[in-house]
Amino acid sequence: MLRNMPARRSRAALRTEQKSDSRRTLLIALTANIFIAVAKLIAGLMTGSTAMLAESAHSAADSINEVLLGISLHRARRPADDTHPFGHGRERFLWAFMAAIATFLIGGCISIGMAILELRANHASGHTLVAWIVLAIAFAADGLSWLQGLRQARTEARERGTSVWNHLRYSSEPLLRAVVVEDSAALIGLVLAAAGLLVGQVTGNNRPDGVAALLIGILLALTAFGLARPLADFLIGRSLPANQVEKLYAILSAASAIDEVVSIQAVYIGPEEAIIAAKVHPAPNLTIQEVTSSMDELDVAIRKTFPVVADVFLDLTMYRNSSPDPADLESS
Numbered sequence: 558m559l560r561n562m563p564a565r566r567s568r569a570a571l572r573t574e575q576k577s578d579s580r581r582t583l584l585i586a587l588t589a590n591i592f593i594a595v596a597k598l599i600a601g602l603m604t605g606s607t608a609m610l611a612e613s614a615h616s617a618a619d620s621i622n623e624v625l626l627g628i629s630l631h632r633a634r635r636p637a638d639d640t641h642p643f644g645h646g647r648e649r650f651l652w653a654f655m656a657a658i659a660t661f662l663i664g665g666c667i668s669i670g671m672a673i674l675e676l677r678a679n680h681a682s683g684h685t686l687v688a689w690i691v692l693a694i695a696f697a698a699d700g701l702s703w704l705q706g707l708r709q710a711r712t713e714a715r716e717r718g719t720s721v722w723n724h725l726r727y728s729s730e731p732l733l734r735a736v737v738v739e740d741s742a743a744l745i746g747l748v749l750a751a752a753g754l755l756v757g758q759v760t761g762n763n764r765p766d767g768v769a770a771l772l773i774g775i776l777l778a779l780t781a782f783g784l785a786r787p788l789a790d791f792l793i794g795r796s797l798p799a800n801q802v803e804k805l806y807a808i809l810s811a812a813s814a815i816d817e818v819v820s821i822q823a824v825y826i827g828p829e830e831a832i833i834a835a836k837v838h839p840a841p842n843l844t845i846q847e848v849t850s851s852m853d854e855l856d857v858a859i860r861k862t863f864p865v866v867a868d869v870f871l872d873l874t875m876y877r878n879s880s881p882d883p884a885d886l887e888s889s
Contacts, residue, residue, distance in 0.1 A: 564637035564644050569829040569864040578709045579732050580630070585705050586736045587623035589698040590616045590743075593691070600691040605763075607675035608750040609688050611668035611770035612695070615746050615777055618664030619739050622656035626732050629653060633827065643867075646827015647792065653731035654788040660739070661781035668774030675767035688754055696747050703740035709733055727798065729791060729865070730828045735784055742780040746773045797823040797831055801863065808859060809835055814851030816840045819874060826867065833859060834870045848873065 573579065594616035601609035629652030637644040707721070710733055714724035725734050753769025787795075796802060802823050809818045817838040825831045839848055856869045 565868045567830045567865050567867040582705050582709050582736055583623055583627055586702040589702045590620040593695040593698050594620055596691045600688045604685050604688045606688050606766050607671050608753045608766045608769040610671055611773045612746055612750050614667045615664045618660045621659045625652045625656040643826045646830050649731055649828050650788050650791040653735055654785055657781045657785035661778055665774050665778035668770055672767050672771035672774055685754055692747055692751050699740055699743040706737040706740055710737055729825050738784055742776055746776055749773050791825055794824050812855055814840050814843055814848055829865050830867045831865050832868045833866055836872045836874050839873050
């Protein structure tokens, strides 16, 4: 039976697993969302505020998201096997994608549905003091979770020499991006709910509350789409950023044992883990020992330069990457 070598891990992934920041961020977000989901539901039922009920659905969706993200952390730690030779890292992308769908279905669709029903019926709201108290508590809880996520994002961005915005936008780590984006949407949703409640009190009309619920539902739908879109790319097989691929190409081209780099692919196999596969034309007049020694040195150099690289595969070929002759194209 063919035996495979143990899958190698990237330095970036191992460093992240050794830290407890992601689990702490996830636990804080889950605890906050469960607490305020119940509080918003009670306040919505007591006051008849559709915006508060929509916000309860919002927090419930976020709680389910955190549970799914927690499951992804557990399942992704399983070692590589014969069926999954590169490990189970992509399960992180799968479960995060499912979490984004949950946000759309549970948060967005339910909130929009309740808003439409409220705008048609235009029920009167009850005593709103409870709603204001819950909104204040929820803002503090979501703000605490948001600050924890932003603190972790700043630390990781500083370690990688990039801005917080670029780190959250382009990082292959789905958990932190999901928590920060969801908490940001939660804070915006609370502002919308408060605005609808305030305008309804001033005008004596409950329609602003229904409009706020509708806007919260749209906000959740947009949040879900924004989180799901990059995850779809990673599930399909997203390449490293173009500037990093160019740097990889430069490292290979500068090697004395390589005459030409025919092709190169650098694809993520999990959060902060990528594999490099390159087809290269070896330099002439080299012994097998010289070529193999140079390939090993390149492997070490690439993994040292790029912490996200888990493994490197170099294919030696006599094929050259030459452009076809126009005359041959015309004759064909």
